[in-house]
Amino acid sequence: MTMNQVIIxxxxxxxxxxxxxxxxxxxxxxxxxxxxxxxxxxQMKDAKKCTGCAFCATMCPDAAIEVERG
Amino acid sequence: xxxxxxxKCLTQQQFSYCPGCTHGIGTRLVAEALDELxxxxxxxxxxxxxxxxxxxxxxxxxxxxxxxxxxxxxATGVKRALPQQTVFAYQGDGDLAAxxxxxxxxxxxxxxxxxxxxxxxxxxxxxxxxxxxxTVEGQVTTTTPTGRDxxxxxYPIQMAEMLATLEGSAYxxxxxxxxxxxxxxxxxxxxxxxxxxxxxxxFSLVELISTCPTNWGAKPVExxxxxxxxxxxxxxxxxxxxxxxxxAVVR
Amino acid sequence: xxEDKVVEKVLMKGNEALAEGxxxxxxxxxxxxxxxxxxxxxxxxxxxxxxxxxVFLQAESEIGAINMVFGAASxxxxxxxxxxxxxxxxxxxxxxxxxxxxVPCVIVNIMRGGPGLGGIQPSQADYFQATRGGGHxxxxxxxxxxxxxxxxxxxxxxxxxxxxxYQNPSMVLGDGVLGQMMEPVLLKPAPKTELxxxxxxxxxxxxxxxxxxxxxxxEPECLEVHNLKLSRKYESMAGxxxxxxxxxxxxxxxxxxxxxxxxxxxxxxxxxxxxxxKVGLVRPITLYPFPEEPLLKLGxxxxxxxxxxxxxGQMVDDVKIAVxxxxxxxxxxxxxxxxxxxxxxxEEIEKxxxxxxxxxx
Numbered sequence: 168m169t170m171n172q173v174i175i176x177x178x179x180x181x182x183x184x185x186x187x188x189x190x191x192x193x194x195x196x197x198x199x200x201x202x203x204x205x206x207x208x209x210q211m212k213d214a215k216k217c218t219g220c221a222f223c224a225t226m227c228p229d230a231a232i233e234v235e236r237g
Numbered sequence: 238x239x240x241x242x243x244x245k246c247l248t249q250q251q252f253s254y255c256p257g258c259t260h261g262i263g264t265r266l267v268a269e270a271l272d273e274l275x276x277x278x279x280x281x282x283x284x285x286x287x288x289x290x291x292x293x294x295x296x297x298x299x300x301x302x303x304x305x306x307x308x309x310x311x312a313t314g315v316k317r318a319l320p321q322q323t324v325f326a327y328q329g330d331g332d333l334a335a336x337x338x339x340x341x342x343x344x345x346x347x348x349x350x351x352x353x354x355x356x357x358x359x360x361x362x363x364x365x366x367x368x369x370x371x372t373v374e375g376q377v378t379t380t381t382p383t384g385r386d387x388x389x390x391x392y393p394i395q396m397a398e399m400l401a402t403l404e405g406s407a408y409x410x411x412x413x414x415x416x417x418x419x420x421x422x423x424x425x426x427x428x429x430x431x432x433x434x435x436x437x438x439x440f441s442l443v444e445l446i447s448t449c450p451t452n453w454g455a456k457p458v459e460x461x462x463x464x465x466x467x468x469x470x471x472x473x474x475x476x477x478x479x480x481x482x483x484x485a486v487v488r
Numbered sequence: 489x490x491e492d493k494v495v496e497k498v499l500m501k502g503n504e505a506l507a508e509g510x511x512x513x514x515x516x517x518x519x520x521x522x523x524x525x526x527x528x529x530x531x532x533x534x535x536x537x538x539x540x541x542x543v544f545l546q547a548e549s550e551i552g553a554i555n556m557v558f559g560a561a562s563x564x565x566x567x568x569x570x571x572x573x574x575x576x577x578x579x580x581x582x583x584x585x586x587x588x589x590x591v592p593c594v595i596v597n598i599m600r601g602g603p604g605l606g607g608i609q610p611s612q613a614d615y616f617q618a619t620r621g622g623g624h625x626x627x628x629x630x631x632x633x634x635x636x637x638x639x640x641x642x643x644x645x646x647x648x649x650x651x652x653x654y655q656n657p658s659m660v661l662g663d664g665v666l667g668q669m670m671e672p673v674l675l676k677p678a679p680k681t682e683l684x685x686x687x688x689x690x691x692x693x694x695x696x697x698x699x700x701x702x703x704x705x706x707e708p709e710c711l712e713v714h715n716l717k718l719s720r721k722y723e724s725m726a727g728x729x730x731x732x733x734x735x736x737x738x739x740x741x742x743x744x745x746x747x748x749x750x751x752x753x754x755x756x757x758x759x760x761x762x763x764x765x766k767v768g769l770v771r772p773i774t775l776y777p778f779p780e781e782p783l784l785k786l787g788x789x790x791x792x793x794x795x796x797x798x799x800x801g802q803m804v805d806d807v808k809i810a811v812x813x814x815x816x817x818x819x820x821x822x823x824x825x826x827x828x829x830x831x832x833x834x835e836e837i838e839k840x841x842x843x844x845x846x847x848x849x
Contacts, residue, residue: 230264279692310552
């Protein structure tokens with residue numbers, strides 16, 4: 168079974184948490200680790216629950232998220 | 238199948254906007270539209286002065302750096318010399334509604350076939366949070382430390398409504414960047430504004446209600462709610478001027 | 489079209505001859521705003537530019553106009569604006585940006601009295617504004633000072649060539665008398681000049697790399713490098729200095745004047761010579777770069793210099809710098825648009841020569 172994929176470019180992410188907030192499935196969270204700029208990037212917690220709605224990519228102020236369906 | 242991808246005409250450079258600043262969404266929407274219309278090779282952008290001054294680092298097209306407030310006049314000069322090119326400017330509230338009021342009004346009045354993106358976050362970001370002409374009543378800024386008092390500092394200006402009264406304005410819209418539904422409408426408005434230019438119908442402008450987490454003193458997510466609570470009552474969304482026959486997409 | 493015809497000699501108003509010079513130089517874009525005493529220039533171009541496939545646009549202000557010039561000039565076109573003192577003051581920020589961005593354009597100032605609203609009579613009180621930058625930052629504008637309607641035509645063509653050659657704004661500095669007077673002009677075709685291709689122009693990137701026209705250099709080292717580059721460019725302009733000498737070979741007193749005032753001074757020089765006084769005139773034609781060479785040379789033979797301006801004394805500073813202390817430099821100036829009579833100037837000449845003699849005792 169093919170899953171929907173959320174690809175977060177972790178070096179572009181500034182950890183603003185907007186994607187985490189808007190995700191209707193609440194399956195995004197912040198990484199424990201930081202990226203090279205000192206931010207905690209967002210990450211996918213539970214890809215199986217992703218509906219591919221792309222709200223995260225729509226709201227990302229850094230164009231750091233890409234979404235693939237199916 | 239990719240349903241959301243990074244626009245091709247964005248460079249590899251990381252945006253220099255503050256974390257969570259919706260300038261980033263606005264920039265992305267402009268890039269998406271330029272990609273989808275296939276015009277990036279025939280586009281000249283005019284840079285304003287403010288947080289978006291580095292836009293040339295993010296969008297890969299020709300750019301000219303204009304003095305503060307004068308982007309619509311510089312864009313006029315470019316479009317008159319190169320009528321076939323897509324010409325746009327991307328301005329903040331100080332640039333467009335304070336120092337640049339004459340330039341934007343007259344570019345619209347003349348029906349210049351340019352497209353202006355007006356990022357309204359009711360404050361001056363780059364210079365550290367001073368009052369803007371769009372600062373709402375009661376809003377605290379570094380130059381209105383006790384909140385904007387109309388008796389002292391006047392009332393906010395609604396640029397979209399004002400510009401829509403001009404005959405030369407072909408498409409004037411106000412959208413917001415605070416949630417996915419509004420951002421999707423904003424995307425359509427941005428695209429329409431460019432299409433109006435391409436069709437030679439006249440002046441087009443999209444006012445994008447945005448956040449300034451840093452100077453509003455709010456975290457990015459909290460700032461999005463402040464748009465709904467504190468900005469939209471003064472700045473209602475809609476398409477205030479539409480070409481004949483075009484149905485509204487912004488509600 | 490006029491361009492194809494045999495060269496005509498026509499009686500023309502200065503402002504209109506200047507406009508014809510711009511057209512002859514291939515200028516096809518004009519952005520301006522009304523102000524006395526140059527209004528004939530935009531009115532003339534409003535008719536002539538569309539006839540030549542060009543664009544005339546009256547802007548909302550002189551600020552709007554200079555920024556429209558910046559935009560159109562950034563695409564590589566030949567573009568012009570014109571105004572008078574108060575409007576040129578408004579344009580200073582834009583001119584600084586244009587110079588800092590290394591974009592060519594021509595700015596015309598038909599001087600009137602100042603400061604502030606001043607008067608509509610001619611003056612030469614914008615010399616500092618024209619030659620000392622006028623706007624902020626380390627930049628210079630090439631400045632040409634015509635003294636006849638023919639020169640308004642010829643020097644405007646030169647202004648476009650020099651602007652393109654140096655990628656810098658250039659200014660044609662006239663005054664209300666020149667702008668309004670009518671004289672015969674030979675409308676010669678512009679001379680063919682070899683100029684580099686404008687590879688810096690922004691016209692849409694096409695299949696190439698995106699270009700940027702900017703004056704912003706936030707890194708300290710980058711800004712210094714940029715300023716050094718501009719500085720060297722201005723030094724290289726020194727070879728463009730132009731001037732006219734009149735009866736200077738054996739002159740004891742050298743008068744220095746430009747534009748309309750130089751014509752009045754010429755009359756006084758002739759009268760003084762009739763009276764047996766050995767006087768001559770140096771007429772700067774470029775004000776930046778200032779013609780230091782003839783003044784330094786004449787400083788060795790002359791007993792004194794007399795700078796005459798329609799101002800309270802602006803070019804006199806450059807005369808003193810050029811003369812470098814070799815001889816005293818006197819000044820005579822008028823304001824309000826009042827030109828001195830020949831008799832008054834001869835009186836000043838005699839006074840200067842007497843004072844110079846006293847000083848040598």
